[in-house]
Amino acid sequence: MSNTGQTTGATVVPLDRTASHDPNERRWKFSELLADEQMHARWEKVRKFFFLRESTYDMSNRCNIRCEGCYYFEGDKQFTRENRDPEAWRALMRAERERGITYVVLAGAEPALVPELLEVCHQEMPLGSIASNGVRHIPASVGYKIHISVWGSDETSARVRRAKRLLERQIDNYAGDERAVFVYTYTRENIAEAEAVIDRLVANDCKVTFNMFSSPVGYSGPLRHDSASLSATRCSMIELLERYPDHVLFSPYSAVAHTCAKGLHDLYRCSYPRMNPSTHIGLGRSFRQYRTDLNWDRAVACCVPDTDCPDCRHYASGSAVVTARLQRHAIDPDHFRAWLDYVDTYLAVWVMGYRKGENLQPVPVAPPGFMLSPP
């Protein structure tokens, strides 16, 4: 039998147990999986984007708010000199294109503070995304996806992010903007308020996806998840997904993958250079994380530097790490459908113009090799 969860979204809890292998378990051929019309169509849809090769870039060492547990202001990257010369950025983008990069993630500290650099990047590299707090509007000419970080209600944001009326300002700036995806980051403290926040975002016709607070190295504060908060988060994610399937860009499997007791590395083996010594192929070969001075260091390169790797459940990390594990998921229809849903979600969140389809696997399944614990 497969590792299909027998429980509903409301009752599944974080998992820890490794599944024992059943020698009688049927091994599905890939061609048998693709014989299913739905799976075949979704496979053809997502594989068109296998050409995406990402790297990430810190754009500025400044931010207009200061959040507790911010990744950027951990470690030494915050002290890096800023290169604000648009032509230097243009040259970098051209060099990146030359070495095969096709997708850029513009992040830290707050990219909206350097719109002239965003313009240059977009002129040279048409596909990408920007991680922003949404306080300042990014010009429409920058045709990247914009991920707006939401950490709870206005009251919570005032406390944790020291920003007043943050959600209101984010909505004012980006409601109706097809570039925008509001990324609700679940912390241990804001699970109960997700419902009201998502209600408000959906009422303003905003697209939403979910992220998990993943502690920076050394952080042990109140935002760090524990087993109870992981379980509650999973329930909340699935409930909101079921309530708002047209606005919430997520899947049941995404909820499972990001709320297990084990982090992404232990479940899937992270392929970013920081955790992956191989330079043969994939992220270990091509991924770089540039700092504001346009230098990079393979030893620390990952999508969310200075995250405590065992606690990493970050949505950006999962988008690459889970997606890369196609082979592990092509083992039976449930897991393959779950993987297709995950990739379909990731593309809808990260690629301009990509439209998410209906989830094919409505029942949560465990990551390959693991089991969902009984309720």
Add this chain to the structure above:
Amino acid sequence: MEATAVKGDLGRIESRVAEIIIEELKLEEVTPSSFERELDLVDELGIDSMDLTAVVLVLQDEYGITIDEDDYPQLKNLRSIAEYIQDRIQ
């Protein structure tokens, strides 16, 4: 004689692997016979991990073998893939 037979098998495997790669990656400017056996798939052909995985899944079907993720670095070119397969089907 035995070596010839093995070499012949390897050649057939190489041709079939070439067909699969051409079909999966939708390559237009190469045929199974013109596909250089030692062309580096990553460095010279530019294929990435997702493309390689798609090819691996089809190869597993075709030959009834399991290719471990950790073995991907061994799949450098047509010849090394064919040898890898030959080792597992003999």
